[in-house]
Amino acid sequence: MAAQEHHQQQPPALRRRRFCYSNVGVRVWWFDQQLLAALRGAGGGGRGSSDAAAPAPRQVVVFGAGFDTRPWRLDLPDGVSWFEIDLPEIIDAKRHRLTDLHASLGPKRPAGGGGNPDGGAVAAHSRHPLRAASWAALSADLQRPGWAAALVDAGLDPSRPTVWVAEGLLMYLTHQQSAALLHEAAGEWAVSPPGSRLVMHNSTQELLDLRDSHGAGFQYGPFPHDLVATWKSGFPTGDAAAALASLLAATGWAQMGACRGRAGIAAEACAAGFGGGEGWGAEAVAERVDFEAQPDVGQDRWAVFFTAGK
Numbered sequence: 001m002a003a004q005e006h007h008q009q010q011p012p013a014l015r016r017r018r019f020c021y022s023n024v025g026v027r028v029w030w031f032d033q034q035l036l037a038a039l040r041g042a043g044g045g046g047r048g049s050s051d052a053a054a055p056a057p058r059q060v061v062v063f064g065a066g067f068d069t070r071p072w073r074l075d076l077p078d079g080v081s082w083f084e085i086d087l088p089e090i091i092d093a094k095r096h097r098l099t100d101l102h103a104s105l106g107p108k109r110p111a112g113g114g115g116n117p118d119g120g121a122v123a124a125h126s127r128h129p130l131r132a133a134s135w136a137a138l139s140a141d142l143q144r145p146g147w148a149a150a151l152v153d154a155g156l157d158p159s160r161p162t163v164w165v166a167e168g169l170l171m172y173l174t175h176q177q178s179a180a181l182l183h184e185a186a187g188e189w190a191v192s193p194p195g196s197r198l199v200m201h202n203s204t205q206e207l208l209d210l211r212d213s214h215g216a217g218f219q220y221g222p223f224p225h226d227l228v229a230t231w232k233s234g235f236p237t238g239d240a241a242a243a244l245a246s247l248l249a250a251t252g253w254a255q256m257g258a259c260r261g262r263a264g265i266a267a268e269a270c271a272a273g274f275g276g277g278e279g280w281g282a283e284a285v286a287e288r289v290d291f292e293a294q295p296d297v298g299q300d301r302w303a304v305f306f307t308a309g310k
Helices: 002-008 023-039 088-100 147-153 175-188 205-217 241-250 262-271 282-288 298-302
Strands: 059-063 081-086 134-139 163-166 197-203 255-260 303-309
Touching (some): 023 163, 023 197, 023 262, 023 303, 081 088, 081 147, 088 134, 134 147, 175 241, 205 298, 241 255, 241 303, 255 262, 262 303
Parallel strands (some): 059 163, 081 134
Antiparallel strands (some): 197 303, 255 303
């Protein structure tokens, strides 16, 4: 949020500058776009989806949210209830940081409008107002089942569609843990009616196989080797959409949506003018990224981004 504010204060000439796309920057852009599309009721399930008549989701659950600031920086539709799940020490650190930044933890309220059930400051004069109707953070270990019941207790309405987001999480779970997470989100506690959507990404099994065969010499920039060494599972590559669709269907998500590698996302971001400047074409991607720009080549096969619906 502070970086966004700093950018807005720059002179117009500086704000028009074009910036290179980083690996993580493109990832964040894609998640932003897919989340907003899902909240509009677009871009969720695949062909034959049963959610055509379902209302657009107005609930978001972010797994392993960390210091994600989307409910403060995105232009969300009215009425979005936002839930985050992470380890207790992460949630505590985030609350302290949000307080330091004078960010509200509750919706904007007029003077004398009552307290905030989450314990946050009244947002009428907040430096960073909450753009969701509500925000709740739950402590849970996502390696273990049972978190869905806690979400319902915290206010998630199991009768309404939900967008489930996992950014930078699934690779830290085993295959069994990832499957259990997706299955619980799909409806073990009946928390995902038709119209619900997944927006997620993971490393690929191809990456993990290469890492294991190369040992200490393996590099996947910008991620340090010691970090990549902790990744426990991977999904099929982006060109194996049928295999990924089968995996998702087995966990209760039968309608495959988007399936991309990072290069494809960079081309979309380039065409949209992300990073400054206007009117870029996809041919500029190779000059603007610090990662593989050709789809399904080399390191582009090491991460997969996908959406799915019910």
